[in-house]
Amino acid sequence: METATRRERLRAQTREEAKAAALRQIAAAGPHSLSLNAIGKELGMTGPALYRYFDGRDGLLTELISDGYHDLADAVEAAGEAAAGAEPADRIRALARAFRNWAIAQPHRYLLLFGTPVPGYQAPAHTIEAATRTLQAFLEPIAALGPGSRAAVLEEQLAAGLADRSPDHPWSGPVLRLGVSGWTRMHGVVSLEVEGHFGPMGFDPGLLFEAEIESLIEEAASS
């Protein structure tokens, strides 16, 4: 079904151009100074014209966020497939590095996903799907390491919570615990790194990230 009318093609193209301009602006001066007028000017049209393409400023922003989640999930999944034949520990390393590389290559986009949300914002369903896709990629290699139980109550909550949404998932409590734990640890390092909070401390955040991953792998391999 690749039949798109001429109009639809042009429309899609303008949408992409507008989003690209928006990302440029966000990268340059932060999301708070994203201006529809300025985007319009960049595309050679007036501000209000963009309302034909997006549901206002907020609509554009949520679309950028949604795109980001999908893009990140794709990057992580691609790394997983590229390392499909490797040892479980190496698969985890590959996934984690893909996550961090995506973030530091475009910090403003990472912050769009995981920075300050506006109160009351509700992510659309397919966004949540993409977010869990990223997390899910880590579960298989973690499971292959056969982790033992540690925080039993937490693990039960995780297993039960997931079972609510997909009743016959294959993941054990410990696997899920290490999954979210890995997620929070990666986010902890990457988030502070892209926000510049390590500032003058004079160390390579990449090394800290690697150390955290190694620690996670060890925990996953210890029953």
Place this chain on the structure above:
Amino acid sequence: METATRRERLRAQTREEAKAAALRQIAAAGPHSLSLNAIGKELGMTGPALYRYFDGRDGLLTELISDGYHDLADAVEAAGEAAAGAEPADRIRALARAFRNWAIAQPHRYLLLFGTPVPGYQAPAHTIEAATRTLQAFLEPIAALGPGSRAAVLEEQLAAGLADRSPDHPWSGPVLRLGVSGWTRMHGVVSLEVEGHFGPMGFDPGLLFEAEIESLIEEAASS
């Protein structure tokens, strides 16, 4: 020197009222909808009047951030003093819980400190001082557990980087590594929690936080 003129007292009071109103607004609708006009109205004056008190909207915002760093550092340090007699592991637990409690009691403030920064923003010096004060509180109990070396290059960078700024600090590389590692892990959990990213996963973030702290303590206690 508690002699403040009447004018100074009134001035200080209006400043505090303005900041309180600002925090209320941020809590209600996010930092992006903080409006000087609205604050003025709440205080019973016009918007431009606030320019006598703050260096514009950005000035007010940086002041709120700075206050936040000091407040957080105070809270963590207070918890450290309250647990001064306890075992090192229990001191770490007390500090970590104080950190998380501060954050979840006022999520908007935590996000002000550790959420999306505006590009180019440079924190004033005393803000950085308060930020390191928070981190430093963890170093003493970590050191008491006598951690062994793990990621040697990283540890050397941390020790050298700190030596640049305070030449005769008492902290070993492993202690510093576990310090920033603890910071990133706490931030990883707390940040995703206050941003609502755990949303429908149906587990208690507090349990995850505790598990991360236990894992950190174990690492610190293993030579």
Place this chain on the structure above:
DNA sequence: TTGAGTTAGTTAGAAGCTCTAACTCAGGTT
């Protein structure tokens, strides 16, 4: 007590923003 100086707060206005409404005009369809 009176006069001078400082400072808080005012209004007016420039420049920018989002967003709605009404209009024009070009492209595609019947």
Place this chain on the structure above:
DNA sequence: AACCTGAGTTAGAGCTTCTAACTAACTCAA
């Protein structure tokens, strides 16, 4: 050839920050 859809325009309401100029009140010193 006539019609309709949809892209893009301008106009304008109602916000915003922020500057400039002015008033009024308070503080302090002679």
